[in-house]
Amino acid sequence: MRLLVLSLVVLVVGPSTVPAEPSSASGALTETSENFHVRSYGGGPSAADVLKNCEALRAQCRHTWFPTEQERTWRPLCTVVLHASRASYLQAVGRGGAQTSGSSLVRFDGDRVATRRIDLLVVRAGQTSALAHELTHVVLADRFGARCPPRWLDEGIATLADAAAKQSLHERDFRRALHGGAALRLVDLLRLEQFTSAEQVPAFYGQSLSLVRFLAERDEPAKIVDFAAAATVEGYDRALQKHYGIHDVAALESRWREYADSRRKAPAEQPIVAVGYRP
Numbered sequence: 001m002r003l004l005v006l007s008l009v010v011l012v013v014g015p016s017t018v019p020a021e022p023s024s025a026s027g028a029l030t031e032t033s034e035n036f037h038v039r040s041y042g043g044g045p046s047a048a049d050v051l052k053n054c055e056a057l058r059a060q061c062r063h064t065w066f067p068t069e070q071e072r073t074w075r076p077l078c079t080v081v082l083h084a085s086r087a088s089y090l091q092a093v094g095r096g097g098a099q100t101s102g103s104s105l106v107r108f109d110g111d112r113v114a115t116r117r118i119d120l121l122v123v124r125a126g127q128t129s130a131l132a133h134e135l136t137h138v139v140l141a142d143r144f145g146a147r148c149p150p151r152w153l154d155e156g157i158a159t160l161a162d163a164a165a166k167q168s169l170h171e172r173d174f175r176r177a178l179h180g181g182a183a184l185r186l187v188d189l190l191r192l193e194q195f196t197s198a199e200q201v202p203a204f205y206g207q208s209l210s211l212v213r214f215l216a217e218r219d220e221p222a223k224i225v226d227f228a229a230a231a232t233v234e235g236y237d238r239a240l241q242k243h244y245g246i247h248d249v250a251a252l253e254s255r256w257r258e259y260a261d262s263r264r265k266a267p268a269e270q271p272i273v274a275v276g277y278r279p
């Protein structure tokens with residue numbers, strides 16, 4: 001789930017000065033590092049462990065997708081809130097998150113980020129399985145600023161950080177959409193920002209993941225972000241020619257379909273982009 005909000009309201013979310021509180025089961029309930037402030041709950045996951053994981057994921061995500069960008073410490077910090085129950089989670093993220101276990105929010109005040117926040121529902125045995133996906137959204141927002149990354153890129157890259165089992169479900173959805181006729185044309189996938197039907201959702205996630213994987217296997221993964229950033233300024237055809245030597249969106253679509261077909265025939269032999277986000 002992604003919420004990217006442009007706002008003129010100045011929200012002051014600065015480094016936390018809240019002292020660590022004792023927890024009965026897993027150390028302090030709140031912990032703060034260079035870029036994050038984590039809030040857990042009594043008996044919940046260790047805030048210190050989650051914090052360490054957040055910093056490692058952030059560094060790896062930046063290294064994979066924009067390794068040459070200058071490092072800038074996050075101010076405001078990214079607040080990560082762990083929820084013990086769905087009721088608490090939904091109270092924080094709203095009813096739109098009913099089908100999700102993670103949500104990220106990046107709010108801008110002009111070009112400046114005013115809020116970074118991730119809410120995670122702890123699903124079972126202390127697992128915060130949506131952390132890598134949601135954190136990827138927050139990291140990507142740095143690269144695009146208030147212009148927002150194209151949604152296919154944002155979700156495709158974030159989905160690459162999901163567990164392998166979840167990625168397999170998206171790939172299944174992609175194949176079903178292709179063969180069932182629900183697949184979006186590439187030109188529509190590239191510009192989709194709001195869903196207009198329920199059946200678009202699985203097709204969109206599956207196709208976005210497949211497209212990002214295709215481009216990441218074709219060249220340096222970081223090139224995708226440069227390509228998408230250029231496309232938001234000069235259009236997809238020019239950006240494709242410049243970054244991938246592909247003539248236009250139609251040519252990309254035909255190469256991508258060939259790639260998807262080859263993966264279907266020999267999925268076990270195809271390399272998968274190794275984005276080692278997971279702890």
Ligand SMILES: [Zn+2]
Pocket residue numbers: 001002133137154155158
């Ligand atoms: Zn997402």
